[in-house]
Amino acid sequence: MRPSPPVLIVLGGLPATGKSTVARELNRDGALSYVRIDSIEQALHASGEMGNGGVQGAGYAVGYAVAGDLLDGGNDVLAECVNPLPVTRDAWRETARAHNAVLIEVELLCSDPAIHRERAESRDVDIPGLEVPDWQAIRAREYHPWDDAGVLRIDTVETSPQDAAAAIRAAVSAASIC
Numbered sequence: 030m031r032p033s034p035p036v037l038i039v040l041g042g043l044p045a046t047g048k049s050t051v052a053r054e055l056n057r058d059g060a061l062s063y064v065r066i067d068s069i070e071q072a073l074h075a076s077g078e079m080g081n082g083g084v085q086g087a088g089y090a091v092g093y094a095v096a097g098d099l100l101d102g103g104n105d106v107l108a109e110c111v112n113p114l115p116v117t118r119d120a121w122r123e124t125a126r127a128h129n130a131v132l133i134e135v136e137l138l139c140s141d142p143a144i145h146r147e148r149a150e151s152r153d154v155d156i157p158g159l160e161v162p163d164w165q166a167i168r169a170r171e172y173h174p175w176d177d178a179g180v181l182r183i184d185t186v187e188t189s190p191q192d193a194a195a196a197i198r199a200a201v202s203a204a205s206i207c
Contacts, residue, residue: 036105036201037096037130039121041112041175042137044167045149047185047193051137052109055194062099066092066110071159089117093124100128112136113172131204135197136175141186 038061040048049065056063070088073079079087089110096106112118118134125132139145149164162170175182181200183193 033131033205035100035103035128035130036133036205037100037121037125037128038105038107038133038135038197038201039112039118040107040109040135040137040197041118043113043139043145043170043172044111044162045145045152046137046139047148047190048109048137049155050190051183051185051193051197052107054190055197056107057194060105061107062096062104064092064096064099064106064108065156066108067159068156069095071156075158089120093120096121097124097128100124100130106130111170111172113170115173118175118177131201133197133200133204134175134177134180135200136180136182137193138182138184139186140184144186 038055040052040055042048052063052065055061066088069091070084073084073087073091092108092110096108099106108121110117112121121134122132124130139148145167146164149162149167152161154161181196183196185193188196
């Protein structure tokens with residue numbers, strides 16, 4: 030029997046802020062079940078079954094369901110996604126609540142536009158077939174900054190992936206004690 034509730038870490042932020050890099054560092058030991066919305070969305074797109082409208086919110090809906098199943102199985106979950114809108118954030122919160130999980134919300138930021146652009150233009154894609162947004166698409170994307178109290182905000186210009194992972198682990202430890 031598990032002595033404490035499972036943890037749901039939601040790692041969000043605009044594309045090219047370092048989410049995948051921080052997620053890999055955070056899950057270096059493989060202890061977390063990793064739900065990556067880009068992978069889900071690419072699989073849905075590649076299936077050819079999404080019709081003219083494309084994936085839309087289906088990737089997130091699948092992500093919430095998979096995360097819920099993993100949490101019910103007692104797994105700690107790392108969900109990596111842009112999480113651009115209050116409605117997506119609320120759905121992750123509901124997932125944690127419905128599955129009795131501790132929720133850790135993390136927003137990654139890249140405070141230097143020149144560095145952010147360079148990352149967007151030079152990053153490697155590790156999901157076959159995934160077309161990542163270019164700098165103009167990132168700048169034009171609808172994204173509402175997180176203004177919720179309790180969200181851990183990490184600027185990846187000032188914080189290494191290793192230090193970001195350490196900060197997230199510290200937040201998990203602090204939340205698990207409460």
